[in-house]
Each structure stands twice: as structure tokens, then as C-alpha cells.
């Protein structure tokens with residue numbers, strides 16, 4: 085057959101997995117439920133945009149039957165890396181599908197075909213200001229101006245805020261520290277936190293990643309931190325799942341999403357709630373928290389603990405949740421389509437008559453809120469920390 | 478639209494390409510057209526050992542009108558057309574042997590009508606088994622499901638004479654087609670069945686008789702006579718009680734006689750006759766390791782039956798028990814059990830058999846899957862000989878002996894099939910599989926086994942051996958309907 089395998093190409097690590105795919109099509113829909121699962125496929129419909137298509141593009145490249153092109157770039161970056169395919173595919177390579185897509189992206193970047201122009205701007209900004217938003221590093225904790233954040237050199241718990249909550253969805257950062265303060269948690273926030281690396285890893289721009297990781301790890305260690313908590317699903321996925329691939333210096337450090345952290349307080353009945361009237365809430369599982377990190381029940385435990393809150397589920401929930409559309413660089417690369425994907429989700433939440441749509445990620449918040457505005461929906465979006473902070477004493 | 482009639486020789490190929498491109502975009506819109514190499518590559522091969530061949534264009538129409546325009550244009554320009562839905566036919570049937578336009582019908586995915594009184598559903602080609610199943614779950618009716626992944630097309634499989642878990646009762650899938658709407662190669666739209674009289678009224682697609690049955694112009698033609706755009710398929714009442722029994726046995730001849738006995742009782746929905754290797758494969762035993770071990774049962778029969786009342790259920794079970802006792806007299810170590818026990822022994826996956834449509838992951842995860850799938854005589858001698866012959870050949874080529882067979886239409890004929898996994902990554906395996914398939918075809922054909930979903934290379938050989946008058950009739954029909962030979966050219970050995 086004569087495979088064209090150069091060691092420098094990231095996809096070659098996945099040859100076995102790539103040859104597992106027979107294009108059976110199972111990944112296109114939720115297994116045995118038959119609702120659509122793949123936002124990219126639903127939008128573009130050509131085989132190449134479905135998970136299997138991307139896998140077969142990788143195979144075509146390995147076999148030397150196709151050459152890198154802008155079309156390939158557009159296809160492989162038109163994917164929010166929601167990982168729904170990793171759940172629906174019944175073949176033995178299922179868990180590696182997103183890794184294959186990310187490897188293709190890394191190869192696209194190294195061959196000069198990727199990323200998309202707006203995604204490239206992340207890397208330039210991270211290099212300069214350690215965040216992808218072209219904001220000043222010195223403004224990183226400007227969001228905390230009027231808040232009482234513990235001022236100390238060391239603590240066992242670090243609240244890793246993440247770039248999106250630091251610069252764009254600051255309310256998430258603010259409400260998180262308010263909750264931590266109400267609970268009397270001994271924690272610290274650092275003004276020298278750098279981008280976790282997520283936007284770069286997801287878009288195949290790996291050049292700076294080790295540097296970011298080393299910086300953040302040195303910071304964590306210098307602060308004497310044992311537990312890192314984050315309210316961002318993207319940071320959480322990166323810290324917990326990607327960092328171990330780059331370094332073996334993580335021993336002794338625990339990474340927790342804020343909902344995991346809060347659940348410990350709930351099970352010990354340490355949260356004090358205001359009396360509340362009944363309201364209907366539905367929870368959108370962020371892909372990075374749910375399918376990527378297997379955290380489904382903790383956020384629901386937090387919500388179910390709130391008096392008066394009636395948690396109702398959308399038809400596609402937990403591992404089958406429809407993506408919000410913002411991940412994998414799609415929000416930057418395919419702005420309108422990202423909102424289209426989120427609009428589907430808003431529609432789903434409306435159909436079950438939810439009053440509030442909640443989630444646990446600043447990125448989901450941005451895109452779902454954009455879709456609410458775009459579709460003139462009456463549904464209200466609140467992140468889980470915003471919701472919780474309002475009802476606890 | 479520029480005309481290109483008969484101009485292939487006059488125009489440079491790139492000029493012709495541009496004209497075709499421009500015309501196709503006019504018909505379906507830019508969004509649903511592609512000639513990018515990566516898209517073309519995907520349509521150039523499938524999971525089987527059949528050689529690849531590239532198309533030149535892919536379009537994804539949404540309506541019958543668009544298909545009419547595509548075919549009319551292709552006919553005028555003598556451009557090959559290959560209908561495609563998911564390419565899971567396991568016969569290389571959507572590989573564009575002569576290039577041309579792949580018409581991907583996935584976007585035509587509506588369930589158009591459900592007539593509960595006459596018990597049929599009208600569907601478009603992109604409707605999959607999974608979607609039809611989900612639709613019918615909300616009713617008291619059921620369709621039938623093959624062993625195929627859920628997202629394969631119902632229409633394509635019905636047109637291909639597919640087999641499934643109601644084939645013992647009703648025969649191959651073409652037999653429960655009530656009628657179709659199809660587009661002929663010249664762009665004409667035809668309706669076959671009672672819908673020829675009342676086509677616009679979806680409530681009157683109730684049968685394809687009494688009238689000359691023209692459905693045969695489309696079934697098992699592998700997309701060589703036109704594109705079917707609508708089909709009415711029969712559904713049946715779902716019975717409240719359903720159960721399964723598994724029989725594990727040792728003696729091939731006696732087991733097959735047991736199958737025959739049961740079919741003659743007319744009490745089962747389905748009966749599968751498998752080798753132990755097939756069960757191991759379904760259970761998840763990795764490729765190359767699904768082997769028979771000395772001392773274990775050699776054959777496995779799956780009996781699927783249902784009933785309206787407990788009394789009916791018990792009566793059926795009683796008849797099954799009696800038949801099994803007879804088997805035990807001649808095959809003393811044979812055992813009958815239920816699926817729960819099999820699941821405990823071989824793992825949860827085995828239970829998938831009762832939840833069709835499902836994806837049997839272990840069957841599909843080595844890049845290569847093919848079969849020698851045939852319909853054959855039910856004669857005991859032929860079946861037993863066929864198994865022995867096939868097993869010897871499969872052994873010779875070092876693949877797995879996965880027999881998966883079933884009685885068709887009350888045991889009037891037999892679906893005789895060997896599922897063959899292979900690795901497309903392993904150097905030389907595809908070629909080894911091609912050789913095995915060649916030998917299997919030659920040997921089994923001699924025993925009265927006729928390959929279904931017939932790959933082009935076997936079809937060619939069949940034409941050489943078949944009655945010349947049949948071959949002439951076939952050619953006459955094809956050239957009358959498709960004088961320019963645009964539809965899926967190269968299939969059935971007809972150029």
C-alpha cells in the first residue's frame with residue numbers, strides 16, 4: 085500500500101485508529117436515539133465534514149492520495165471539537181477521534197495551511213500579552229477591583245480564572261470569588277496567571293504551549309498551591325487532560341472544576357440558601373466539562389440543591405448534549421455558524437419551557453447569550469456560579 | 478445552460494469539466510456541489526476489497542425536480558451518474574467505475590406519509606433504518622432491520638433485495654415495496670404501483686398489483702436504471718410479546734435439519750444459523766482471534782419469535798422445545814438457552830442482536846469488511862457442502878469463518894453468507910481477500926449460490942455462465958431505459 089509517513093506529522097501517531105473507520109455513519113446521530121449529533125455535518129452535509137470524513141482525509145494524506153489544501157484546512161477547522169462523535173462511534177478508535185482532528189490541525193499549522201486567520205491572532209496575542217484577547221496582561225485581575233480577594237503570597241487553593249472570565253465574562257470571575265468568600269475558603273488569585281493554552285491546543289498552534297504550561301506550573305508551585313479550581317470548562321479540560329501530556333511535574337496538584345469543588349460543600353450541607361420561589365432551569369453540559377472530562381452529575385447536584393429550582397433536562401443532555409458551537413476555534417473562525425449552532429440549543433431549551441438556561445463555562449455563556457440575542461429569545465442565561473451566588477447567603 | 482450533446486470528443490476535458498460544473502451548480506446551488514479532491518476521494522472506495530475509482534463531481538440534491546434536471550443533463554452530455562446514500566452496501570456498488578457524477582441523496586431524508594390502515598410508510602432515499610425505527614417506535618407498527626449500521630438507507634436496501642429480521646416471514650426486502658417514484662435517465666418521472674393512477678394522493682400507494690409489475694426494472698439493478706426518489710414500504714403490527722432462544726450445537730447437518738423443521742412450523746419471525754466465530758466477533762473478540770476452539774459448540778441458532786397472548790407464546794415455545802428435543806436425540810450435547818445467558822457468557826454486546834438496528838462495532842473496526850453474500854437453494858446437501866467448501870477456502874486464506882445465514886420466506890430459499898473482516902492497514906490483506914472472494918464465488922456458484930448485491934467482477938462472470946437469452950433481455954432492458962449508459966455504468970458487467 086505504501087504509506088507516506090514522516091515522523092514529523094502528528095497524524096501518523098494515529099494510523100491504527102484512522103484505519104479503524106469504515107464510514108459506517110454511526111457518529112452522525114445520537115446512537116439509538118437518532119437525533120443529530122455532529123454540528124459540522126449537520127451544517128455542511130458533505131461526507132468530509134462528518135467525523136469519518138475528517139478521519140478519511142487523514143487517511144488520504146497518509147496514503148498520499150490527496151495533498152494539503154485550503155479546502156482541507158476549512159474542513160478540519162469547521163469543527164467545534166465537541167467530541168459528540170467520540171460518544172456515538174461504536175468502533176474501538178472512538179475515544180481518539182478528536183485527537184485525530186487536533187493532530188490534523190497541528191499538521192495543517194506546521195505545513196502553513198492553518199489555522200484560520202482569526203485563530204492565528206490568538207497565538208500572536210498570547211505571545212505578547214499571555215491572553216488570546218489582545219488585552220493587557222497587567223489588566224488581568226482588573227475584574228476584581230471592588231472585590232475582597234485574599235491578599236497573600238501563598239495558599240493551598242488557587243482560583244485559576246482563565247482569560248475569558250478575566251477579560252470577557254468577568255461576572256463569572258466575580259461571582260466565583262463571591263461564592264468562595266461566602267464559604268470562607270482560603271484561596272488565592274494570581275495576577276500572573278497566563279493563558280492555559282486551550283485556544284492554541286484546540287487550533288493546532290502548539291509552539292508556545294510548553295512555555296505556557298511551564299509558566300503556570302511554576303506559578304502554581306511558587307504559591308504553594310495543592311488544589312487548582314476553575315470556573316471555565318475549557319481551562320479545566322486543558323489543565324486536567326492536556327497538561328499531563330506535556331509534563332510529568334503535576335504530582336500532588338489537584339484540578340477541580342468549581343462545580344466539583346462546590347459539590348463537596350453541598351454534600352456536607354455547608355451551603356446556606358435564601359428562601360426561593362419555584363423556577364424552571366435547564367442545564368447545558370459544556371463539551372469540555374461533560375464529554376471531554378466526564379463531569380455530568382456535579383453541576384446537577386449543585387443545581388438540585390437550590391431551593392425552588394426545578395431542573396428539567398433538554399432531550400439531548402449529558403454525553404448526548406448538543407454543542408454550544410463556540411469551541412475548537414469555531415467562535416473565532418466561523419462566527420455566524422457558531423451562533424447558528426447555539427441557536428439550535430436555545431430552541432431546544434425553549435421547547436421544554438425552561439425559564440433559565442444555565443451552564444458552567446464562560447465560553448458557552450458568550451455564545452449562548454449571542455444566540456439568545458440573535459433569536460430574540462425570552463430565555464434567560466445565567467452561568468451556574470451566577471445563579472448560585474444569587475441564592476446563597 | 479450550455480449544450481454539450483455528443484461533444485465529448487470536441488471539447489478539451491477541462492472545458493467539459495467546467496461546463497458540467499457550471500450546469501450542476503445551476504441545478505443544486507454552489508453549496509451542494511463539490512469537485513474538491515478530498516470529497517471525491519471519499520466516494521472512490523468503500524470498506525470492501527473492491528478496487529477504488531474516483532468520481533469527478535458530487536452533488537447533493539434535495540428534490541425530485543433537481544434529480545430530473547441532473548439526469549436530463551447527464552444524459553445529454555453522456556456523463557456517468559452514481560446514486561449514493563451511505564455506501565454501506567458491502568459490494569463496492571457505489572464506487573464510480575467510470576467516474577462521473579455521484580448523486581448523494583442524503584439530504585432527501587423525509588418520512589412523507591404514514592398510512593396506518595394500509596400499513597405503509599412513504600419515505601425518501603435518505604431515510605435510514607435508524608430514523609424509520611425512531612418514527613415507528615411512536616406507533617404500534619414495526620419495520621424490519623438488517624444487521625447493518627442504523628444509518629444506512631431503507632430504500633437502497635429494499636432496492637438491493639436486502640435481508641433482515643422479518644425475511645423468514647416475508648422474503649427479501651423488495652417484496653414489501655408497495656410502489657415507487659423514480660427518475661429515468663432521460664429525466665422522466667415515473668410512478669410504479671397503484672400510485673401510477675393516484676400518485677399525488679399518498680393514501681393510495683397501497684400495492685403494486687394488479688398490473689404489470691414494473692418494479693423489477695429497479696430492484697437489484699444497483700442504480701443502473703434510474704434514481705428512486707420515493708418509496709412506499711409495508712410495515713407490520715408489533716406484537717406485545719417477543720422473545721429469543723439460542724441453540725448451541727455440534728452437528729452441522731442435524732442443526733440445519735432443525736432449522737428446516739422450525740421454519741416449516743411457521744411460528745418464528747426469524748432464524749439465524751451462525752458459526753461460533755460469528756458470535757465471538759459480535760461479542761468483541763478482536764480480528765484474527767474469532768476462532769473455534771476444540772470442544773465448544775460449533776453452531777449457534779438464534780430463534781426470534783413473538784406472540785399476541787401468553788397462550789400463543791407458550792404454544793410456540795412448546796413447539797420450539799419439541800423440535801429441540803429431537804435435535805438433542807441426534808446431537809446429544811446440544812443446548813438451548815436464552816440471550817441473557819449468552820450475554821453473561823459472551824458479554825453484553827451479544828444482546829445487541831435483539832435491539833436492531835445497531836452498529837456491531839467489532840465487525841467494522843479494521844477498515845475492511847466484506848462478505849460472500851448469496852441466496853441459494855435450501856437443499857441440505859448444498860448448504861452443508863457449501864459450509865465445508867467455504868470454511869476450507871477461508872482457512873486457506875487465513876481469515877475468520879464467520880457464517881451468518883438465515884432462512885428466507887418460510888424456507889423457500891436460503892441466505893447463505895460469510896462475513897469477512899480484514900485489515901486495510903496490513904500490507905497485502907486486501908489482495909489476499911480478493912483472491913479468497915474469487916475462489917469463494919467460483920465454488921459456491923457451482924453449488925447453486927447466487928451472490929446478492931453482486932460486485933461488478935462477479936456479475937461479469939455470472940453473465941458468462943447465465944442463459945444467453947436472459948443476458949440479452951437484460952441488455953435490451955438496460956439499453957432501452959438508458960440508451961447512453963449513464964446510470965452506474967460498469968455494474969452487472971454491462972458496459
Ligand SMILES: Cc1cc2nc3c(=O)[nH]c(=O)nc-3n(C[C@H](O)[C@H](O)[C@H](O)COP(=O)(O)OP(=O)(O)OC[C@H]3O[C@@H](n4cnc5c(N)ncnc54)[C@H](O)[C@@H]3O)c2cc1C
Nearest residue numbers: 562563564565566623624625629630633634639640700705
Ligand atoms: C456491517 C454491515 C452489515 C450489514 N448487514 C446487512 C444485512 O444483514 N442485510 C442486508 O440486507 N444488508 C446488510 N448490509 C448492507 C447494507 O445495510 C445495505 O446494503 C444498505 O442498507 C444500503 O444502503 P446504503 O445507504 O449504504 O446504500 P448505498 O451503498 O449508498 O447504495 C447501494 C446501491 O443502491 C444504489 N442506490 C442508492 N440509492 C438509490 C436510489 N435512490 N435509486 C436507485 N439506486 C440507488 C447505489 O447506486 C448502489 O448501487 C450490511 C452492511 C454493513 C456495513
Ligand code: SF4
Nearest residue numbers: 105108109111136173
Ligand atoms: S468514526 Fe466511527 S461511527 Fe463514524 S464512520 Fe467511522 S467508524 Fe463509523
Ligand code: SF4
Nearest residue numbers: 122163165166167169
Ligand atoms: S467533534 Fe463534534 S463537530 Fe467535530 S466532528 Fe466530532 S461531532 Fe462533529
